[in-house]
Amino acid sequence: MTLNDDSFTDWKNREEIAESMIPMIGKLHRERDVTILLHSRSLVNKSVVSILKTHRFARQIAGEELSVTETLPYLEALTSLDLGPSQIDLGILAESHRADDRGLSVRDFTAEAVAGATGANKIDRREPRDVVLYGFGRIGRLVARLLIEKSGSGNGLRLRAIVVRGGGEQDLVKRASLLRRDSVHGQFQGTITVDEANSRIIANGNEITVIYANDPSEVDYTAYGIDNAILIDNTGKWRDREGLSQHLRPGVDKVVLTAPGKGDVPNIVHGVNHDTVKPDERILSCASCTTNAIVPPLKAMADEYGVLRGHVETVHSFTNDQNLLDNYHKADRRGRSAPLNMVITETGAASAVAKALPDLDAPITGSSIRVPVPDVSIAILSLRLGRETDREEVLEYLRGVSLTSPLRRQIDFTTAPDAVSMDFIGSRHASIIDAGATKVDGDNAILYLWYDNEFGYSCQVVRVVQHVSGVEYPTFPATSA
Template sequence: MTVNDDSFTNWKHREETAEAMIPIIGKLHRERDVNVLLHSRSLVNKSVVSLLKAHRFARQIAGEELSVTETMPFLKALAALDLGPSQIDLGILAMSYKSDDRGLSVEEFTAEAVAGATGALKLERGEGRDVVLYGFGRIGRLVARLLIEKAGSGNGLRLRAIVVRGGGEQDLVKRASLLRRDSIHGQFQGTITVDEANSTINANGNAIKVIYANDPSEIDYTAYGIKDAILIDNTGKWRDRAGLSEHLRPGIDKVVLTAPGKGDVPNIVHGVNHDMIKPDERILSCASCTTNAIVPPLKAMADEYGVERGHVETVHSFTNDQNLLDNYHKADRRGRSAPLNMVITETGAASAVAKALPDLKAPITGSSIRVPVPDVSIAILSLRLGRETTREEVLDHLRDVSLSSPLRRQIDFTDSPDAVSSDFLGSRHASIVDAGATKVDGDNAILYLWYDNEFGYSCQVIRVVQHVSGVEYPTFPAPTA
């Protein structure tokens, strides 16, 4: 047998193993609300090739590729346990097992590592929590996709309704079509049908009522059987407490804004300050995509090295707020054609850092350039540190943070020498550290942070909603401090 034959045989064996993993992962998700991860990447509803690629990607952050033959025994061990709702990372399990010298079997080690999700300690599945989307634009449709994807057994977040302004003939069909097909993020994973008589979009079995209204005061959510719901406002029309309070009507318990909040509205970056949300807080903001991209790595650097001051320059994809061709716009420069120009503009992300990281006293400034790409941006974070360090030390620190810290769902890491913006379409992390571009000289560090300003941000929004709804499930093995 030739070397090529050996390689092909190995590939077919790994394909077969990945195929066998899919029903186990699916059953854990549907029946027990267990989300199986690999280095913070969900493996639910993934194809054979996607599973194999996720394992191969592990080499970029862990230094070596993981094989499905290594993780399959842990997955089988999980399937044999009486697990409660949780997130379980196969990558961390496999890595931890390799470094454990106690001679435990895979089954013994797995049972110990996820003990908090079994027996008397496991969470009991509740009745779920209703969610309403107010607005159905770029972020609204991606949040809808995520809510439908995460429906699991139906005991978590349940997308019950979407509120939009009437758009005329075929409005429902056209909105369903925008959910079904996306020029950037591709096809919806599943089936979508429209019930025009009942003004309902059915997506993967989720019946989503489409409510037409021009103002929150026109809606009685209880008439649709909606109760104790979390409303996600992705219109950006109201940004302060007074405006957002208009949503607090019968049937709505909390309001989450997908834009920077003004005044005393808490700006939340999941992973950094979500645990500061007061139980009785009914209105909060998920800040901006750029704030979510820079605050987690800024915290990681401040905790380890201290930060004296910083500046962030974002090279940001164009958005719907800009014009396709030159036309009137109330803001400076944004009236010029977005797909034809680089456009200097402002960013509020730097000033928003103080809300998310109040203990960080270092001044942070910022500016932004919109560029002719439809999605994925990069933040260049230039920092004066509290002590001198080296490039190798900084990269080792950020790699470790991305693997095993409480920020591992927010910070990803790549050392690919050929990485470009389109490689990060669909990233679920708030930002991705580009190791190859990182610069360190004494107490000066420059980090290049990629982020999918649409999808990555939408994932952060969902995490905040899960947290305030009480259905944010614990992750095992537990991240290190």
């Protein structure tokens, strides 16, 4: 047998194993509300090849590929347990077991590691929480995709309605088409039909009512059977408490803004300060995509090395706020053609750091350049540290943060030497540290942080909504804070 035959046989064996994992992962999700992860990446509703690619990607984080032959026994052990709603990371489970020197079997170690989700420790399955999207643009449609994707268990968040201004002929069909196909993020994973008679879009069985209104005051959500809902404002039209309070109509309990909040509106970056949200807070902001990209690695560096000062330079993809061709715009430079120019503009991300990291006693400045790409940006974070270090130490530390820390859902890590912006479309992390570009000289460090300013940010929004709605389930094995 040739080497090629050996490689192909190994591939087919791994395909067979991955195929056997799919029904186990699906059954745990549907029947017990358990989400199986691999290094913070969900394996629910993933194909055979996607599962294998996710395992292979582990080599960029842990330094070596994780094989399905290693993770299958842990998944099989989980199916035999009396699990309650939770998220369980097979990658961390396998790594923790390897580091354990007690000689426990896979079954015994797994049972111990997820004990907080079994037996008397199980939490109750949550009743579905209604969600309304106010605005259905770039972020609104991606948040809709995520909410529909996560509705498979029948619990958690349930997208009930979207609110838009009245359109022209075939408005409902056109909005459904924009949800179905996206030039950047590809096809919707599932089926979409339109019920024009009842003004509904039906996506993967989720009946979503399209409400036409020009103003929040025009809508009584209880008339649509919506109650105690979380409304996500994707328009950015109102950013202070007074304006956003207009959404607190019958049927709406909380309002979440997908733009930086002004005044006393809390700016929340999931993973960093989401646990500071008070239960009675009814209005909050998810800050900006750039704030979400820089705050988690900034916190990680401040925790380990201290940060005396910093500057962030954002090279940002163009957005719908800019013009396709030169035209009037209230901002000085954003009126110039977005696909043809690099455009110097402002960013509020640096000032927003103070809201998300109030204990960081360091001045952070920032600026931004919009460039002719449709999605994925990079933030160059230049820091003066509290102590001297070297590049190897910083990279090893950040690799560990991305793998096992409480920030592992926010911070990703890549060692790919040829990585470019398109490689990160669809990333679910708030930012991805580019190891090859990182520079460290004594107490100076420069981090290059890729981020999908559309999809990665939308994932952060959904995480905040899950948290404030009470449907964010604990992750096992637990990691140290």
